[in-house]
Amino acid sequence: MRTQFTRELVALTNDLTLMCRLAHDAAERVTDALADADLTATYEVFALDEQLQQMYSACEARTVVLLALQAPVARDLRHVVTAIQIASELSRIGMLISRAAEQVYKSHPEPVAPRPIMDLLMAMGRLAAHRTAIAGQAVATGHQPPAEPASDAPTMDELHQQLHAALTGPVWSGPTDASIDIALVGNHLERCVDHTARIDRLIRFLDTGIPPTAQPEDAP
Known part of the structure; x- marks a missing residue:
């Protein structure tokens, strides 16, 4: 019985790792789609999200x-409960x-935004992909990855502020509805990083037993 349970946990972890990979690939492809108004990349994002949602249902x-059948306790229970929460976060990212x-589909064949603003959206997409890749490493190992070295690269909050400033400044002269659509794209990408932060907290909970709500705000 115990051996079967262990196998199920390993299979669950493998599924979550694959979901992380799908989310990462989707973030990379949406960045490509934004950069080139690329419908092929756009359709690939839709297909990756469909796979993600199917895997979420399976998880x-x-x-x-x-x-129901194994009635896990202690760390095993924590593992199972954390797994479904992580799967939910990945589903939302997708x-x-x-x-x-x-x-991108709606705007095609025109780009979503002019180049200066598009550069910000692409930076947000790359950061979302990067953070999802790091989350995937944590899920695969069950431990927080080593802290990243200090960088001058802007954070997602900084990129979001720059996007807001660009849409309300002289760079942008488009209609209000278009600025809202662009702001929503930025908001979607920003929220992806929020969900990876929640995955970080869940992995910390799995590793240490400290509930996410009890972790300090600056916890990795």
Whole structure:
């Protein structure tokens, strides 16, 4: 019985790792789609999100079976509960990236935004992909990855502030509805990073037993 349970946990972790890879690939492809008004990349994002949602449903079903039939306790229970929460966060990342891709589809053949603003959106997309890759490493190992070295690269909050300033400044002269659509793309990408931060906290909970709500704000 214990051996079967261990196998199920390993399979669950493998599924979550694959979901992280799908989310990362989707973030990279939506960045490509934004950069080139690329419909092929846009369709790939939709397909990756569909796979993500299917895997989320499978993970949800697997965790329900584990809880119902195995009645795990202590760390095993923490593992199962954390897994479904991580799967939920990854599902949301996929949906947010898909919504950003929908704007590329809507704007095609024109780009979503002029080049100075597009550069900001692309930077946000690259950062979302990077943060998702780091989350994938944490999920695969069950531990927080080593802290990244200090960098002068802007944070997602800084990029979002720059985007807001660009849309309300002289660089942008488009209609209000277009500025709202662009702001939504930025918001979707920003929220992806918010979800990776929640995954970080869940991995810390799995590793240490400290609930996410009890972790300090600056916890990795």
